[in-house]
Amino acid sequence: MSKSINRRQLGMGLIAGTGLAILDPSMLGQKNSKGTRQLDSRWSQVGPGIWKATIGSPEAISPVSSRLVEPRSEALRAATLVGKPPLSPPEGSIRPRGTSLTLPLAAGEEIYGFGLQFFSVRNRGKKRTLRVNADPRSDTGESHAPVPFYVSSLGYGVLVDTARYATFYCGGSRDKPDLAVDIESGGVLPMSTEGLYSKGLSENQSSKILVDIPGAGGVDVYLFGGPTTLDAVRRYNLFSGGGVNPPEWGLGFWYRASANATNSDLVAFAQEFRERKIPCDVLGLEPGWQTHAYSCTYVWNKERFPDPVGLIKELKSRNYHVNLWEHAFIHPSSPLFTPMVNLSGNKGVWGGLVPDFHDPKARQIFGDFHGTTLIDSGIDGFKLDECDNSDYTGAWSFSEVSQFPSGPDGEQMHSLFGLGYQSALWKQFEQRKRSTYGLVRSSGALASPYPFVLYSDLYDHRQFVRALVNSGFSGLLWCPEVRDAKSEEDLIRRLQTVVFSPLALINGWYIPSPPWKQLDRKKNNANDFAANWEKLEGRCREIIGWRMQLICYLRAAFARYATDGTPPFRALALDWPDHTGIARTEDAWMVGDRMLVAPLFAGEPGRRLTLPPGQWHNFWTGEPVAGGTTIDIPAATHKIPVFVMDGSVFPLASITNSTADPASRNLEVRVFGDGHLPFSLLTPEGDSLHLTWNAATRVGTVKQQGNYRYTVATWNSASPTDSQPA
């Protein structure tokens, strides 16, 4: 991150080098009689494999102009070369209502992205309105983290650089017909609305992407070359500043305690987890730690927490990192109120101030307070709640017509608020040369370097999985957190999902005891535990153990995210965009470069999975499964279905109570098939681990450099059997 300066010019200067002169496209424009200005544009190269086209006069405030992290220039230069722009430039229209533009869309082309989407993966034929919304309830494009970036199955990506709530018509909007035809016979009509509507809508025709940006007098469009779809995402992520590489403890297990938990509750909880051997690296505190939470004071409630510094110290001594819940709206009783009152928007939320996070001074004052009062006491991260927007839950957020002193209106601020908030706190850790990893409820464009994982108050398990699948298209991370559960099976299936996600969390904010003790929310609050809870705890312990075993593998995936922008969690469509059947998968995802996770959902009659091309193995049993095979997985399957690419050398860490235990770096290396795919962990800091397997000699080799030292306890090249079958 760097100081706030005019990024629009800087962004170009830093990464362009090619320095093509840009014609002012508004000079090409012609006004017609209705006040519409039709504009052509042209691509100008602004970096290796990255082009920009300008329509009209772009607004001063946009994701790129407001960026707070620099592009990863060297990595961009090192990426696969692309010669020419892989797409014709956009055509634009400027009208009093706003700017619209069209971009090409070929027959059969599929479009992915638009940020954290819960309702579908493919966008062809759909309308996507990128409005920030805490409770997206339909497939409209609204989201906690809408991103005006899409990536094509043909291997390019497009960022429409706007902080407005733009709408993308992904091929559904057609020009009017202009030729009369002969009368056709009507035939038998479909007796359903879907049947009637589907007539005249075809995804296989070439068409256009139409983008509607109300309120804007122009916009910049960025094009990211491939040649592959995954390359285009990588390039977008490197342009964003590379992927985040979280601290090792952030990849351990997380638990958020009840909102009303006290100092002694926390200590007892921390002790119980250690005694009962539930791995846990992070304990989260919910609203009750503050004197006032809606809006926030950011001040310890001394009734519940008489000695917060002592508590943090005690938790740290048991290898717990502490994460604090908050939101950004500042209560009049907060010490931050007076310094922030003139650095806030003209509307309030829950009686509190809305910080002008577009202003570096506001970020700094807000951040410094957190730094000196909380981070310096040992707090390792934050959960940034309520920073999105609300339509349904009381319309509590600031309105789109709000005005902020540094310039943005409420609409622009909603698109930028999440990242500004994250930056304010992240910077404090950076200044202290400490790492952090946290949770946030809103994000936006260019988010990949930010050490925060998205979460939400939604809870449908299938939607949670779809969000995980979609997150990787747009540089986002998503936590499908576990809260309560409808049944033991639901708890198990959700927990199996979350341990294969960027942040493995149980959020017990409204239950005082872990859900395995009592699923029923009321009974849990009454400390009325289930008779057989220790059995369920045992199953949960096993699943949380898997997470601990994965940490070395996850570190490698994140290291690659930081280095070359490859999303560590991503849709199958990114690796196999040309295999339509595989690319459509909404309920399975890749973890790293060789692991495919296909979760089960409670109450469903098993599931079906078509494996991508190539040879695969059941992760748990080693059993080979041919790529392209469609398998039916019964509902009763004990473990979550996970598959690993044939040839993988795969490290499994020892299960420890936390990542602070050096034993967590004792590895069992599993070799699937002939082991021709070595395992490499190369961190941006220079640590490396390299594991190879010689199929002929059946001998494995370990090479490593740097601070982290791993020990390989066993090489396991046989197919291990499922240790706990259903």
Added chain:
Amino acid sequence: MSKSINRRQLGMGLIAGTGLAILDPSMLGQKNSKGTRQLDSRWSQVGPGIWKATIGSPEAISPVSSRLVEPRSEALRAATLVGKPPLSPPEGSIRPRGTSLTLPLAAGEEIYGFGLQFFSVRNRGKKRTLRVNADPRSDTGESHAPVPFYVSSLGYGVLVDTARYATFYCGGSRDKPDLAVDIESGGVLPMSTEGLYSKGLSENQSSKILVDIPGAGGVDVYLFGGPTTLDAVRRYNLFSGGGVNPPEWGLGFWYRASANATNSDLVAFAQEFRERKIPCDVLGLEPGWQTHAYSCTYVWNKERFPDPVGLIKELKSRNYHVNLWEHAFIHPSSPLFTPMVNLSGNKGVWGGLVPDFHDPKARQIFGDFHGTTLIDSGIDGFKLDECDNSDYTGAWSFSEVSQFPSGPDGEQMHSLFGLGYQSALWKQFEQRKRSTYGLVRSSGALASPYPFVLYSDLYDHRQFVRALVNSGFSGLLWCPEVRDAKSEEDLIRRLQTVVFSPLALINGWYIPSPPWKQLDRKKNNANDFAANWEKLEGRCREIIGWRMQLICYLRAAFARYATDGTPPFRALALDWPDHTGIARTEDAWMVGDRMLVAPLFAGEPGRRLTLPPGQWHNFWTGEPVAGGTTIDIPAATHKIPVFVMDGSVFPLASITNSTADPASRNLEVRVFGDGHLPFSLLTPEGDSLHLTWNAATRVGTVKQQGNYRYTVATWNSASPTDSQPA
């Protein structure tokens, strides 16, 4: 309706008379450093009890400037007088993004309206985005017929005259706090999101209504005085042109046949209804009558209908009126294609043209074709489908950035399209001095005079009732149509609701036989009927009979709608705005001035109802029930709970097969209590019926004038017993 001229000036000239000069409020504006112009405004009287304030430079295209029906000037002059504007004028801000304005909101004041809303009745504290949307799925303000008009419990109404998708923050948006306060103790936190969010949101504080109109450089605001809430609605409806007064046959029973029905199917169907004594005045034809339906040709499919004129004649001879389904998107094989191709927007829908209904020439050509090819053949009305907008169902509609030759963009056109479409066809009937009554899926501001009733593809019974309750706040009519049903009980409860609505319809478009023969959609299509269907048919026949009995009463309610703007179907909040408990009712409505309907919903454990003040009677039994009483109505109650005001003289028509049967004007008059509330039907055409009851002599009197002749068969002043108890 009249020719298209500049209505903005005309509207004032016609109804104002007072002719106050209006200052240009933009002259009062001051630009601040961020490009915001803050504007005060002032009310200018534009009619009796109606004022207008102008902020900035209103757009040329708005509901009032595009109005196609004149205000009812004499009726407005005859309405209750209001001296001064009952509200302070709005304050506005013009920014590059659009116009915003604030209007006062007092402590405890409640706000109703915003058009056809399905999810709630009260708006205080909520955000309402008035976007046209075919499938509103959450409580956001989106709707088939959003109307930028609200009415206050304090007795005034406000129309924000915009065709933009405005957002109204009804008291939820607050200014930022500006004073620090002492730290409070946190206390125990609610363990639910709702609990946490509700802190800091109170409906009892005075606040403001904030209106966000993106894309507009100004707007006119109209204020409608009361003094009561119902008076304000009446004044708005008279300003709109008065309420519709449908033909008598329109108030009979309607049935829409299967989309694939042929000529002989229709004839057989019509015969069966007469034989089985199912009353029916209107038969509707669905898409299959056309040669091509998505998009439309408006040309008879001769395979299904070899002799349409003969069919209409035959149906007419059996006293059926014929209604034709269509939508506005013109297929290239339609004879309308060539004449309309240059009178259409630049985007197509389902491969068809989108007519520029803002252009009088487009309305005329489109209408004339219908007039000469369909209306002249005897068609009495249309069902205007798909004229709203789509976000979810394939995004099939024209985009907001569409452009139409006469000026509107797609957003404005969506707000005006439904009314322009209705007008195009209505005018054809007017030219022929024929009356019509039809169905439409989109409407907007100033809709009360249009002879069309809204419907939708939604189907939740409670939502349907809420829409009926809300429709009367904004000059709309709503049909909670019956299609299929989950159970016999569901069919009965839905049918009981629809016969107490503006249009009593079963829509069988996807089932070839009436739902009482077979509820299951698949089996119905396979002509596989339920064993006991004649029993269920009998229950349905009874309910449809109620509708026929109500027609005289409904005619009076509609006549009043036409004359003084009183909505014939309306929320209890309009009659009892000061009784908070009554005004909150979402599941009961008034029909006319003395009947309260409180439906039952299948699968629910009965219902609760608090009766408004005054004395009431059970409509079915005559049994008195005290106002203010809360009654629990068991789920097993046979009939729909209906209550009538004490003293009502209430005419019940004889049940006939159709309204064409003169026997339908034989009345049984029921007298509830002492009969001090006479019954009056005074049509705008001068027909009148006046029924009075002398409690002392126990003698009733009939006076009537005009064409329609009623006969009173019996005066029934005893409490009749329920003839068919549960």
